[in-house]
Amino acid sequence: MKKTIRQLILDAAQKAFENNEFNSNEFADFAIEEPKSDAHGDIATNFAMVNAKTQKMAPRKIAEILIRYIGNDSPVIEKTEIAGPGFINFFILPAAWYPVLNDIYEKDAEYGFSDIGKGQKTQVEFVSANPTGPLHVGHGRGAIVGDSVATLLSACGYDVHREYYINDAGKQIQTLGLSVFLRCKQLDGHTVEFPEECYQGDYIRDIAEELKQEKDDWIYSVSEDEAVSFCSKFAADRMIIKIKNVLNTLGISFDNWYSEQALVDSGKVESVIQKFKNREIIYEKDDALWFKTEDFGDEKDRVVVRNNGQSTYFASDIAYHQDKLDRGFDRIIDVWGADHHGYIPRIRASITASGKDEKQFVVILTQLVNLLRKGVPVSMGKRSGQFITLQEVIDEVGKDAVRFIFLTRHYESPLDFDLEVAKQKTNDNPVYYVQYVHARISSIIRKARDENKIGKNEITDIAFDKNAMAMIREPEEIQLIKHLARYPETIASSAEYMEPHRMAFYLMDLAADFHAYYNKHRVLTEDPDLTAGRLYLIFAVQKVIRNGLTLLGVSAPDSM
RNA sequence: GCGCCUGUAGCUCAGCUGGAUAGAGCAACGGACUUCUAAUCCGUAGGUCAGGGGUUCGAAUCCCUUCAGGCGUGCCA
Numbered sequence: 001m002k003k004t005i006r007q008l009i010l011d012a013a014q015k016a017f018e019n020n021e022f023n024s025n026e027f028a029d030f031a032i033e034e035p036k037s038d039a040h041g042d043i044a045t046n047f048a049m050v051n052a053k054t055q056k057m058a059p060r061k062i063a064e065i066l067i068r069y070i071g072n073d074s075p076v077i078e079k080t081e082i083a084g085p086g087f088i089n090f091f092i093l094p095a096a097w098y099p100v101l102n103d104i105y106e107k108d109a110e111y112g113f114s115d116i117g118k119g120q121k122t123q124v125e126f127v128s129a130n131p132t133g134p135l136h137v138g139h140g141r142g143a144i145v146g147d148s149v150a151t152l153l154s155a156c157g158y159d160v161h162r163e164y165y166i167n168d169a170g171k172q173i174q175t176l177g178l179s180v181f182l183r184c185k186q187l188d189g190h191t192v193e194f195p196e197e198c199y200q201g202d203y204i205r206d207i208a209e210e211l212k213q214e215k216d217d218w219i220y221s222v223s224e225d226e227a228v229s230f231c232s233k234f235a236a237d238r239m240i241i242k243i244k245n246v247l248n249t250l251g252i253s254f255d256n257w258y259s260e261q262a263l264v265d266s267g268k269v270e271s272v273i274q275k276f277k278n279r280e281i282i283y284e285k286d287d288a289l290w291f292k293t294e295d296f297g298d299e300k301d302r303v304v305v306r307n308n309g310q311s312t313y314f315a316s317d318i319a320y321h322q323d324k325l326d327r328g329f330d331r332i333i334d335v336w337g338a339d340h341h342g343y344i345p346r347i348r349a350s351i352t353a354s355g356k357d358e359k360q361f362v363v364i365l366t367q368l369v370n371l372l373r374k375g376v377p378v379s380m381g382k383r384s385g386q387f388i389t390l391q392e393v394i395d396e397v398g399k400d401a402v403r404f405i406f407l408t409r410h411y412e413s414p415l416d417f418d419l420e421v422a423k424q425k426t427n428d429n430p431v432y433y434v435q436y437v438h439a440r441i442s443s444i445i446r447k448a449r450d451e452n453k454i455g456k457n458e459i460t461d462i463a464f465d466k467n468a469m470a471m472i473r474e475p476e477e478i479q480l481i482k483h484l485a486r487y488p489e490t491i492a493s494s495a496e497y498m499e500p501h502r503m504a505f506y507l508m509d510l511a512a513d514f515h516a517y518y519n520k521h522r523v524l525t526e527d528p529d530l531t532a533g534r535l536y537l538i539f540a541v542q543k544v545i546r547n548g549l550t551l552l553g554v555s556a557p558d559s560m
Numbered sequence: 561g562c563g564c565c566u567g568u569a570g571c572u573c574a575g576c577u578g579g580a581u582a583g584a585g586c587a588a589c590g591g592a593c594u595u596c597u598a599a600u601c602c603g604u605a606g607g608u609c610a611g612g613g614g615u616u617c618g619a620a621u622c623c624c625u626u627c628a629g630g631c632g633u634g635c636c637a
Contacts, residue, residue: 035580046579049617059617084580085617130637172637288635299563299633306635313637341564342632367565368631375571409573412565414630416572421586425599428572428586432599444596451596486576493576505574508584519592519601560599 001097001485002032004076005043005090012069013047021065024054034486041081041089042482048086059086097481098469104484104540105460109547112488116496117158121328124150126335127247128165131239132176134203135246135390137369137417138337144406144553145366146335147252148500151551156495161329162254165320168236169261170313175199176239177232183208184219184231201387203242207235246391250399251553260316269311269319272354273304281353291318296349317343318350325356333498335364364498366411372418397422400554404431407504407552430504434511434545435557441514441542442558444523445535453524453531459539471533476517480541483510487544491551500552507548514541 017025030047048063063082076096081089104111126146129139154160179198186192219227276282281292287307294301304315324332348358371378425432494502523534546556
């Protein structure tokens with residue numbers, strides 16, 4: 001509809017210019033939008049205002065000329081008017097909205113999908129939590145945002161690749177191994193002291209017990225170094241399995257699990273360092289190797305190889321991001337927790353340094369999650385082991401509620417996640433509000449079948465009965481269709497701005513419109529045409545609700 | 561100190577990238593179930609968009625500044 005109106009305006013403007021009523025045929029960019037208030041019509045444009053300069057005319061004068069050329073013969077327009085400082089408001093004929101419904105039936109699960117991504121290869125890397133402990137709610141937020149963004153991009157025709165980067169090299173993995181090793185010894189009755197840096201959560205004990213079950217006393221038959229190293233590998237593998245399981249319960253899976261250790265073993269880290277050394281953008285100081293990130297926009301230079309010869313996490317990351325781009329991705333999107341924001345300039349520096357376009361690299365920073373119970377903060381501390389895991393949160397409030405709550409906020413705002421609120425099945429918890437629409441419509445359709453009220457056509461018939469269609473004319477019904485017509489652009493903007501919350505809010509709004517309609521009008525009536533028309537409408541609503549929930553990874557139940 | 565993020569109704573949050581009278585939900589108050597699921601709906605009330613300046617036809621939105629909160633500012637990850 002917006003496209004149609006835009007074209008009408010452009011054609012009219014061109015004609016006005018040809019007849020010398022406009023001073024220029026260079027028109028400024030103008031907006032086509034839906035006014036907040038119904039009194040301002042269905043669609044409005046600021047064309048006249050933004051073109052005051054190009055035409056050297058008063059906005060209202062421009063508007064007058066324009067609507068004269070738009071005329072009244074368009075099949076979709078009921079009337080036009082000029083309002084306020086020069087808005088042009090269009091009132092659309094109710095019947096002009098009907099094709100939206102046919103479109104929904106025709107495209108079905110792919111209604112609203114587009115190819116604006118043009119098959120661009122896009123990688124979304126998210127979660128990527130260290131396998132040194134269970135996921136917590138903060139990881140959950142990144143996981144859900146990343147997954148939903150990936151899904152939305154796919155719906156817009158991007159060729160999307162989901163990746164999890166496993167930090168399975170480096171000191172923290174050794175520490176993990178040591179923690180498990182010490183816990184094993186303790187389980188065997190030895191007195192051991194845990195160094196402060198060791199992980200002490202219950203999961204360490206679980207892994208130690210699993211290890212003992214599989215390997216019995218083997219760890220004492222080898223050197224301690226060898227034992228710890230084995231424990232590291234064993235524990236990391238176990239943690240990855242657990243992480244995969246949690247993510248599975250959230251409906252999240254990855255195309256690739258990328259191992260840092262494998263990256264190191266491949267020699268890519270070494271070779272990037274060498275390459276940068278040759279270009280003299282890596283230099284030696286204080287027995288360490290430094291990357292001149294400051295030359296590429298960072299605050300100061302960063303260490304890539306420590307004075308003890310170990311390379312840093314950053315060194316791997318340079319090679320990793322290089323490798324991503326070498327794999328041919330047009331755009332790489334990293335989803336990080338806000339506490340990593342200091343890393344952006346240095347990664348960007350590494351990308352610029354290697355001659356790539358920094359615009360290919362995008363970071364979504366999800367702000368921290370405060371876990372509460374009845375308004376009281378739940379303490380979180382990884383080393384101490386005193387924390388609630390993501391798995392526990394999901395078990396308590398359910399996958400759908402967790403996903404939806406995380407998605408009803410802009411990822412940039414800090415999030416208070418209250419476990420008690422999340423469990424409530426009230427409107428504090430809008431996931432049920434939206435799902436209820438789906439269940440209600442399923443219920444109506446069941447009843448319609450029971451009572452033989454489906455009519456002579458199946459509801460899903462695209463070539464729908466004209467008489468039935470014409471019965472759709474209540475204001476609430478037209479309102480619903482207008483809302484359904486906005487779904488495609490909601491997908492597009494959610495994907496373009498990588499803001500899945502837009503879809504969540506869209507669904508809540510649509511749900512509100514439906515619930516209001518439901519309370520005011522009966523779908524199943526004694527009039528067969530009316531009943532058929534309304535069934536056709538609500539079935540379309542149900543499809544859109546289901547499609548939208550699916551994009552957000554939330555289920556659409558047939559009964560609640 | 562510097563950098564990033566945030567500040568909108570009592571609470572939790574939107575506000576479509578500069579548009580018309582700033583919107584929802586919760587909480588409060590008053591109504592609607594013999595009829596398709598009341599996990600719903602209808603209504604009332606609630607605002608100096610943190611404060612101040614600027615940009616222009618027009619600012620919650622852009623710029624400057626002050627204040628408040630969070631995070632970061634490692635040869636940790």
